Amino acid sequence: MSNSLPDLLKRLYRSHRYGAFRFGHPLLRRLLGLFVPVRLVTRHRSGLWLELDRRFGNQDTLFWTDGDIEPQLYWAIRTLVPIGGVFVDCGANVGLMGLLARQYQMARVIFLEPHPRLAASVQRNLELNGLTADCMLLQAAASDAPGEAAFYENPRLDGSHSLHADWEGGDATLLGSVKTTTLTAVVADLRLPVIDFLKVDTEGHDLAVLHGLKDRLRPDFTRVVYAEMGRDATAISELMTQAGYVGFSLRPMAHRAVVRTLLEFERGGPADFFEPHDPSRCRGDVLWCGRESLEARFLSSPVPE
Numbered sequence: 001m002s003n004s005l006p007d008l009l010k011r012l013y014r015s016h017r018y019g020a021f022r023f024g025h026p027l028l029r030r031l032l033g034l035f036v037p038v039r040l041v042t043r044h045r046s047g048l049w050l051e052l053d054r055r056f057g058n059q060d061t062l063f064w065t066d067g068d069i070e071p072q073l074y075w076a077i078r079t080l081v082p083i084g085g086v087f088v089d090c091g092a093n094v095g096l097m098g099l100l101a102r103q104y105q106m107a108r109v110i111f112l113e114p115h116p117r118l119a120a121s122v123q124r125n126l127e128l129n130g131l132t133a134d135c136m137l138l139q140a141a142a143s144d145a146p147g148e149a150a151f152y153e154n155p156r157l158d159g160s161h162s163l164h165a166d167w168e169g170g171d172a173t174l175l176g177s178v179k180t181t182t183l184t185a186v187v188a189d190l191r192l193p194v195i196d197f198l199k200v201d202t203e204g205h206d207l208a209v210l211h212g213l214k215d216r217l218r219p220d221f222t223r224v225v226y227a228e229m230g231r232d233a234t235a236i237s238e239l240m241t242q243a244g245y246v247g248f249s250l251r252p253m254a255h256r257a258v259v260r261t262l263l264e265f266e267r268g269g270p271a272d273f274f275e276p277h278d279p280s281r282c283r284g285d286v287l288w289c290g291r292e293s294l295e296a297r298f299l300s301s302p303v304p305e
Contacts, residue, residue, distance in 0.1 A: 006036045006063075007043060013064050018259055029064055036063075041128065048099050049128040051121065056158035059094065067096055071262035072250050072273040073226060074100060076287055077197065079271075080224050080295055081105040085196030088112070088183065090142040090209055091228075093159055095122035097199060102131055107196070109134070110186065114141035114151055114178040115161050136190070142202060143180040144211040151178040162203035167231075182212035200227040201285075207232040210239060217243045219290025226287050237279040237286075245288040247277030248299045272303040 009032045017025045033054070041051050045066045054060040062069055077100055081087055085108070087101035092111040101107040113119045119139040126132045141149065141163055152172035154160040160168040161175070187195070195216070200206045206228050216222055217239075225245065229236055240247060250273060253261070258273070265271035277286050289295035 004042075006040055009036060010042070010064060010066060014066055017065070018256060018263070033060075044096070046100065046103060048096075048103055049125070050094065050096065050099075051124050051128060052094070053121075058157070058159040062094070062096065065259070067100075068259045068262065070097075070285075071258045072287075073097060073199070073285070075262055075265060075271055075273055076224075076226060077101050078104050080289075081107055081197045084108070086110070086192055086194055087197045087199070088186070088195050089199045090183075091199070091201035091203065092122050092137075093118055093201075095125045098122075098135065099125060099129060099131070101197065102135055103129075109136070110190065110192075111135065111137045112140055112142050112181075112186075113137070114139065114163075114180075115153070115175070118158075118161075138181065138186065140179040140181045141205070142183055142186075142200075142209040142212060143205065144182060144208040146181050146185060147179075148177045149180050151175045160203050162205065164204045164231075167204040182214075183209065184212060184214045184216055187216055195222045196224065198222055198225045200225065202228070204231040206230075207236050207239070210236065219244050219293055223293070224287065224289055224295055226285060229284060229286050234279060237277070240288050244291050246291045246296050247279075247286045247288050248274035248296075249277045249286050250284055251275050270303045274299055276300070 013029055013032055016028055038055055039053050041049055042063060043049055052059045052063050054063060081101050084106050087098060087107040087109045089098040090112045092098055092113040095111055098109040098111050102109050111122050113122055119137060122137050126135055149163050152162055152165050153175040154168055154172045157168055165172055200209050202209050210217060213222060227236060261271055274287055
């Protein structure tokens with residue numbers, strides 16, 4: 001574990017943020033941030049190295065939380081991605097989730113990230129961890145058709161750049177055009193035998209990404225799908241159900257509780273993140289598995305006390 005001053009300060013913040021006290025952590029984060037470089041290479045608690053730029057809010061949060069932005073996805077990767085399986089990351093941002101899939105499960109990872117700066121960050125993080133030979137980066141947006149599309153940059157939220165000008169309040173600026181591709185084309189070009197775990201986090205474009213799978217959107221080929229449901233939630237639920245999947249949503253928990261559940265899991269304790277998906281209530285991220293699959297049976301089973 002790194003003993004650099006930034007990483008020591010990060011651990012101090014985490015011990016307070018997820019400890020017994022529930023107040024003061026925003027102020028502590030601002031104060032400690034005075035002693036942390038804006039751009040730095042830091043070591044994730046798993047051992048991965050990440051180059052981060054703290055001028056962007058999500059990367060600053062990723063630093064201070066030591067990567068625990070989506071603990072339920074972190075758990076799903078460690079639990080549901082088979083050793084040596086295929087992990088496809090649509091909307092990779094700086095690449096953390098795909099890197100974790102490679103590190104923990106020796107997965108073959110394909111990253112798709114259309115934003116030029118973030119794609120460069122993924123490439124840099126692959127190089128830092130010596131994984132350029134084991135993973136592939138495609139600088140493109142997954143969609144339902146190949147070609148080019150206008151791409152909009154959100155000036156406030158670095159994780160919310162989108163093919164949709166009205167995403168996250170509609171104050172995005174046109175960055176230019178980006179290449180689009182379909183997952184059907186990716187599967188054919190790379191000769192993927194299956195997709196064991198597909199992460200879709202494409203800022204309002206998730207339905208189009210799933211349509212781009214065409215006849216590959218079936219549980220015997222695309223085995224597990226983790227999809228953002230912020231837009232087109234009803235249509236996504238209907239599409240996945242018709243294709244033979246059953247959904248599981250994150251249980252109602254504060255982020256703090258989700259992180260503490262993950263930490264307990266890492267110490268060998270039980271983890272109960274998901275519950276059966278109710279399309280009438282949930283608009284968050286949903287984990288989809290084949291209706292009769294082992295994954296669905298596992299997620300439906302009671303968690304031991």
